[in-house]
Amino acid sequence: MISVEPMLLVQNIVNGVFMGLIYSLVALGLALIFGVMDIINFAHGDFVMIGAYLTFLLATTLLVDPTLTAFITMPLFFVIGVAVYKGIIERVLGAEPLIQIAVTVGLLMVLRNLALMIFKAEPRGVPFTVFGFPINVGPITIAASRLVAGIVSLVALFLVHMLLTRTKWGIAMRATADDREVAELMGINVKKVYAVTFGLGISLTALAAALIMTFSRADPYLGLLYGLLSWVIVAMGGLGGVIGVLASGLIIGVIEAIGISVVSAGARELFIYLTFFLILWFRPRGLFGRR
Amino acid sequence: MAKPNKILGIPRRNFYGIIVFALILSTVPALLRFNTYYVYLATDIILIASLVAAWNIIGGYAGQLDLAASAYMALGAVVTGNLLAFYGLTPWLGIPIGVLIALGVAVAVGYPTFRFGIKEVWYALLTAALVVILSRIYWLIYGSTETYLPTYEWSWFYLRFNRYEPFYYMLVVMLAIVLWINYRIRHSKLGYYLNAIREDELAAEALGIDVRRYKLYALMIYATLASIIGGIYVCITGVVGYRNFDPWLGITTAVMGIVGGLGSVEGAVMSGMILRTLEDYLRGTIGSQYPGSHLLVYGIILIVVGVLKPEGLASLIEYVKKRIPWLKS
Amino acid sequence: MPKTVLRVVDVVKRFGGIVAVDHMSMEVYENEILGLIGPNGAGKTTLFNCITGVYRPDEGDVYFMDEKITGLPPHVIIQKGIARTWQKVRPFKKLTVLDAVTVGALLRIPDVDSAQEKAKEVLEFVGIEKEKWSRLGSEITLIEHKLVDLARALATEPKLLLLDEVAAGLRPHEMDRLAKVLLRIRDEKKITMIVVEHVMRFVMGLSDRIVVMHQGRKIAEGSPQQVASDPKVIEAYLGTKPL
Numbered sequence: 001m002i003s004v005e006p007m008l009l010v011q012n013i014v015n016g017v018f019m020g021l022i023y024s025l026v027a028l029g030l031a032l033i034f035g036v037m038d039i040i041n042f043a044h045g046d047f048v049m050i051g052a053y054l055t056f057l058l059a060t061t062l063l064v065d066p067t068l069t070a071f072i073t074m075p076l077f078f079v080i081g082v083a084v085y086k087g088i089i090e091r092v093l094g095a096e097p098l099i100q101i102a103v104t105v106g107l108l109m110v111l112r113n114l115a116l117m118i119f120k121a122e123p124r125g126v127p128f129t130v131f132g133f134p135i136n137v138g139p140i141t142i143a144a145s146r147l148v149a150g151i152v153s154l155v156a157l158f159l160v161h162m163l164l165t166r167t168k169w170g171i172a173m174r175a176t177a178d179d180r181e182v183a184e185l186m187g188i189n190v191k192k193v194y195a196v197t198f199g200l201g202i203s204l205t206a207l208a209a210a211l212i213m214t215f216s217r218a219d220p221y222l223g224l225l226y227g228l229l230s231w232v233i234v235a236m237g238g239l240g241g242v243i244g245v246l247a248s249g250l251i252i253g254v255i256e257a258i259g260i261s262v263v264s265a266g267a268r269e270l271f272i273y274l275t276f277f278l279i280l281w282f283r284p285r286g287l288f289g290r291r
Numbered sequence: 292m293a294k295p296n297k298i299l300g301i302p303r304r305n306f307y308g309i310i311v312f313a314l315i316l317s318t319v320p321a322l323l324r325f326n327t328y329y330v331y332l333a334t335d336i337i338l339i340a341s342l343v344a345a346w347n348i349i350g351g352y353a354g355q356l357d358l359a360a361s362a363y364m365a366l367g368a369v370v371t372g373n374l375l376a377f378y379g380l381t382p383w384l385g386i387p388i389g390v391l392i393a394l395g396v397a398v399a400v401g402y403p404t405f406r407f408g409i410k411e412v413w414y415a416l417l418t419a420a421l422v423v424i425l426s427r428i429y430w431l432i433y434g435s436t437e438t439y440l441p442t443y444e445w446s447w448f449y450l451r452f453n454r455y456e457p458f459y460y461m462l463v464v465m466l467a468i469v470l471w472i473n474y475r476i477r478h479s480k481l482g483y484y485l486n487a488i489r490e491d492e493l494a495a496e497a498l499g500i501d502v503r504r505y506k507l508y509a510l511m512i513y514a515t516l517a518s519i520i521g522g523i524y525v526c527i528t529g530v531v532g533y534r535n536f537d538p539w540l541g542i543t544t545a546v547m548g549i550v551g552g553l554g555s556v557e558g559a560v561m562s563g564m565i566l567r568t569l570e571d572y573l574r575g576t577i578g579s580q581y582p583g584s585h586l587l588v589y590g591i592i593l594i595v596v597g598v599l600k601p602e603g604l605a606s607l608i609e610y611v612k613k614r615i616p617w618l619k620s
Numbered sequence: 621m622p623k624t625v626l627r628v629v630d631v632v633k634r635f636g637g638i639v640a641v642d643h644m645s646m647e648v649y650e651n652e653i654l655g656l657i658g659p660n661g662a663g664k665t666t667l668f669n670c671i672t673g674v675y676r677p678d679e680g681d682v683y684f685m686d687e688k689i690t691g692l693p694p695h696v697i698i699q700k701g702i703a704r705t706w707q708k709v710r711p712f713k714k715l716t717v718l719d720a721v722t723v724g725a726l727l728r729i730p731d732v733d734s735a736q737e738k739a740k741e742v743l744e745f746v747g748i749e750k751e752k753w754s755r756l757g758s759e760i761t762l763i764e765h766k767l768v769d770l771a772r773a774l775a776t777e778p779k780l781l782l783l784d785e786v787a788a789g790l791r792p793h794e795m796d797r798l799a800k801v802l803l804r805i806r807d808e809k810k811i812t813m814i815v816v817e818h819v820m821r822f823v824m825g826l827s828d829r830i831v832v833m834h835q836g837r838k839i840a841e842g843s844p845q846q847v848a849s850d851p852k853v854i855e856a857y858l859g860t861k862p863l
Contacts, residue, residue: 097411220583491711
């Protein structure tokens, strides 16, 4: 029997909760794109990876904290997202899932290998951040960087929730998600909504990447990890909106933490993907309902 | 009923096509002057072409975007490799055992997956996750140490040689067999049913097709072929480890199948051979300066094919066929 | 007394809070064409899906040739001899016309060559010209789609054929062509049919008997003339749109 130090487990679970918040942030972009546009984007995780490298470049060139680079990378990624939408995605709207998957896998290979060409597979970390200190709460230690990342993610999730429920754009997005034809009849410019949705989804990955870089390193292989992870969360969260994504992200973060504590760090993916299998088999509509 | 227009259950022209294709491929090592490196590359290309042709059964015929080709291939490889390395068991027995284990995994995963109606993006993700899961499980059992197979100068019993030619010819035979199975399926009830499932599951079911059962058949045939290819592969490389469970190989196999045009095994084989040759060529030239650049080209091809020509290479082949009358049946 | 082919007994199907089919009962007799009509949302297609196994009814039962078939999966139901066509054509786009019909024929004839012969026979019967047989599903017109759909179903050698709005979207002369084929199916192949239809001229001229559904229930039944003059039917239709 594997014995687990209870305090260590609690410590890992607390870390898992904060990681879960970041996962939710990444997955939210994917959930928006999939939910509103019905586009299957396999390249989502690779935008996180590119964002991480970009954060590294900007932070070390401008000598600013990685978190601050988000003010540059988010608008930039929005533009890139719109450009990718116009150049590629718009042409496969409504195409067979297989074609969408093929095209976004192509996009993924381009992004990933661009990173490989430029950075030669070397992981890069930003050597400084103002949030490098630990915070002790009783016996639990939390790295300030993770705390900040978690809180910022939560705020961002809240803002997107407000955007979706309270603004004209958000209502247009939800109307388009419900029924594209009806939305068009209501006078919504669907193509424009799609472009903005894709841009927004991609720019959220830039924010997540900036946060991740305060405690982790950029690595070309981040793409596959975050890509699959986001899909697992979307499968779990279904179309349960921001709340569904948040809850699923937290569950995944905690499951991962338990996997690390009980078996080993190498088992984290094992636990996540086994959960994925079980969710698809037994709750194919997600924990919070899906179409 | 006698069918004079068929040989071994496939149309005459397909049968001769396979024979001619295999004979042409057989001349390649001589054309390469038996240069070790080039024959190695040629072996690699035939291996990938066989794998893509096997994938065509689940991906092209049944229309399920399976990304786990490398999982079944790796199961064949690690079982065959470890049995040979630790127990001295000949691959001639090791490969069948590997096939049984790959089949077990295929059924264990495929049965519930098809039972619960998981398809399209979710099937693709599930199979991509399968590769990672198996890789982690292998890693938990064996760690990151790799197993090296014993070396023999020239042993048909242990399938180990100090040259690549025997493997090359073995894989040409394998490719021919995989092609034959593809044609055999296409011209049987199974093939018609798989195609109907690919086009419209609900309509297929309403015509009396037990969709789950036929999907599972396709998955089992594909897993069997992929694991045999894996068993041969391990004898070529002489080493196995958790890295055999490579998610990228699973994805690129599907990519080649898609570029080849779904359902067309000729397109799949062509695309596998062309893309792998291009990949090897680019890796040898610009790839050494810019790692990853060969795969970058891959990505661009995929986007262009997906956006402009979703029918893939197969439509090009059709185009040529229509213009060369004697290629028509 | 004609033989009953299909018996629907008290079938209920709900979706969330909505009752799509509400204690529906009806009988279909051997070798008749039964028209099933009703305003939009009357539950006709849902009833079809309950009979063919796409949905499992929440209550009630379906009997085919006195055998209970409630809740059986679609591929088993067609084995018993109930075939259907779809409201929106569901073509096999990348298969040729001949191959698509062969898929249907393979249900009873496992040998591909013999199944293909059977498919040719059926294609000839529904009147699709030989030169169209090698066309892909994506390359034919709507009426041809409808006929291929019909041929696919006929090739499974059904005893009962369910047609879901076959005439929708067709021009008048195409409807006449289709109606002739359906009458030949009844008279030459002795196949019983249920025809769900919105095009009144088509269904009234074709059917031996009519069942009218409204809000998930049967509100009238009888000959086309009886039904057309039934005040309940007129009211149901006028409540939504005129006949």
